[in-house]
Amino acid sequence: MIARTRAQMVEETRAKLIQAARKAFASRGYAASSMDDLTAEAGLTRGALYHNFGDKKGLLQAVIDQIDAEMLARMRVVQEKAETPWLGLMAESLAYIEMALEPEIQRIMLLDGPAVLGDPAKWPNQTACLRRIEKTVQALIDEGTLKQVDAKAATWLLNGAVLNAALWIAAADDPKTVFSKAADAFQHMASGLLAER
Incomplete structure (x- = not known):
């Protein structure tokens, strides 16, 4: 049960970051979207972005996927x-x-x-x-x-x-x-x- 809850939390974090990035990339473009803005929009830390996607480029790949x-x-x-x-x-x-x-x-x-x-x-x-x-x-x-x-x-x-x-x-x-x-x-x-x- 604990593992499932953790997996759900990871998936929720990923979804929040992808949603925030998708919105920012569509309206401002990739270059003008800062990682601080993306994480603030998602209500998460930079660490969450790095942990889940490696970097902003990895997040772009997830949005594109x-x-x-x-x-x-x-x-x-x-x-x-x-x-x-x-x-x-x-x-x-x-x-x-x-x-x-x-x-x-x-x-x-x-x-x-x-x-x-x-x-x-x-x-x-x-x-x-x-x-x-x-x-x-x-x-x-x-x-x-x-x-x-x-x-x-x-x-x-x-x-x-x-x-x-x-x-x-x-x-x-x-x-x-x-x-x-x-x-x-x-x-x-x-x-x-x-x-x-």
Whole structure:
């Protein structure tokens, strides 16, 4: 019982810090959010931050993991509603690109995240996502929906196009106009993979 209570306390502390950091990173940005402000907002000490996340960068990674999980859940819902696996893949890709219009995702996931943590394609959570997409692409190749191309290559190129479209939108002066252009171009580009019917 005592161990469970301690585990609950640790989880509560982590959740408070992530919530405070998420709010601060979204409104002020990573660089302008001080560790003292984050811990004060959560009602905790710097020691709690260091103990749970190592440093501010570790806290950013935890915030990104949380937002990423939420984004994946949203993309899965869109994908599952689609009539075919191909339309599902396109729907989830476009959903990701469209999420770049959301201020919190723009700031944390697409601007500060890559600046602090490096290439998003190398983030731990991306590996699982790429494997899942590659399975879908391979299945679409096997059933004849897509041309006979290398599934891994197609996956990395599709993923790169989606990610770069989102990064472009996040950095744009007029994100809505850029989204419209990016979504249209992505659909035309991706449809080039379709087998001739």
